[in-house]
Each structure stands twice: as C-alpha cells, then as structure tokens.
Amino acid sequence: xxxxxxxxxSIFASATVSNFDEALVWYEKLMGRPADDKPIPGMAQWRKxxxxxxxxxxxxxxxxxxxxxxxxxxxxxxxxxxxxxxxQLVNRVEGxxxxxxxxxDAEGNxxxxxxxxxxxxxx
Numbered sequence: 001x002x003x004x005x006x007x008x009x010s011i012f013a014s015a016t017v018s019n020f021d022e023a024l025v026w027y028e029k030l031m032g033r034p035a036d037d038k039p040i041p042g043m044a045q046w047r048k049x050x051x052x053x054x055x056x057x058x059x060x061x062x063x064x065x066x067x068x069x070x071x072x073x074x075x076x077x078x079x080x081x082x083x084x085x086x087x088q089l090v091n092r093v094e095g096x097x098x099x100x101x102x103x104x105d106a107e108g109n110x111x112x113x114x115x116x117x118x119x120x121x122x123x
Contacts, residue, residue: 012045012053013068015109020044020058026105027056029085064108075099075115089113 017023024044028034031054035044042058054068072078079089079101089101099115 010047010051010053012055013066013070014055014057015066015068015105015111016057016059016062016064017105017107017109018058018060018063019107020056022106023056026087027054029087030082030103030105030111032081064105066109067112068109069112069114071114071116073115075101075113078113 015023015027020042024035027044027046031046033046035056036047038044043055045053045055047053054070075089075092082089082103087103089103092099092101094100096117098117098120101113103111103113105111
C-alpha cells in the first residue's frame with residue numbers, strides 16, 4: 001500500500017481584508033512584529049511560527065469572513081500585551097478544553113486565542 005496522505009510542511013491561516021494597509025497595521029500589533037514578507041501585491045505573511053503561519057490577503061469579496069485560531073501558551077499574558085496596544089480580547093470562556101478568547105479585526109475577521117489545558121501534550 002502506498003502512502004496517499006498529503007505531505008504537509010507547514011500551514012498558513014488566512015484573513016481577507018478590503019483595506020490592506022489598515023489591516024497590516026492592526027495585524028502587526030496582533031503578531032507583535034511586522035510581516036516577514038509581502039511576496040505578491042495584496043498579500044503579507046508571517047512565517048515560521050511553530051510550523052504554521054499567517055497570511056493577510058486583500059480580497060474585497062471575501063473580506064471579514066475569516067476565522068483563525070492561534071494557540072498560545074498563556075492567554076493572560078497575551079491579553080495584557082494586546083491591552084497595552086489598545087486591542088481587547090472578548091468572550092473569554094474557560095473549561096476542560098483550556099481557555100479561549102476572541103479578538104476581531106476592523107473588517108470582522110475573528111481571531112480566537114486559545115490556551116490549552118495545563119499539562120496537555122504538545123502536538
């Protein structure tokens with residue numbers, strides 16, 4: 001039997017926006033640094049983040065319909081960092097799954113920040 005599984009090197013989450021320049025400023029705050037590169041017009045990306053990455057695309061038709069989950073080691077530390085930058089997490093929920101809170105960019109894309117339960121195994 002041959003292996004028919006996809007060979008994944010990394011995965012990029014994507015947010016689509018209509019105001020690309022404004023979105024870049026916001027996502028630079030969220031990510032804590034400028035984009036690593038802008039390889040094509042209307043796209044910026046943050047790479048090498050634990051095998052994953054984030055792309056922001058200018059796409060007027062799809063703008064604001066994205067949902068991204070970023071797993072972080074300590075949600076409270078991220079809440080404090082973002083608060084200092086004027087960004088607020090909302091809808092905090094805690095349970096056996098860990099802790100999750102949300103933040104929305106100016107176009108309505110939803111970014112979930114999730115802290116796994118303490119002692120959970122990393123994948």
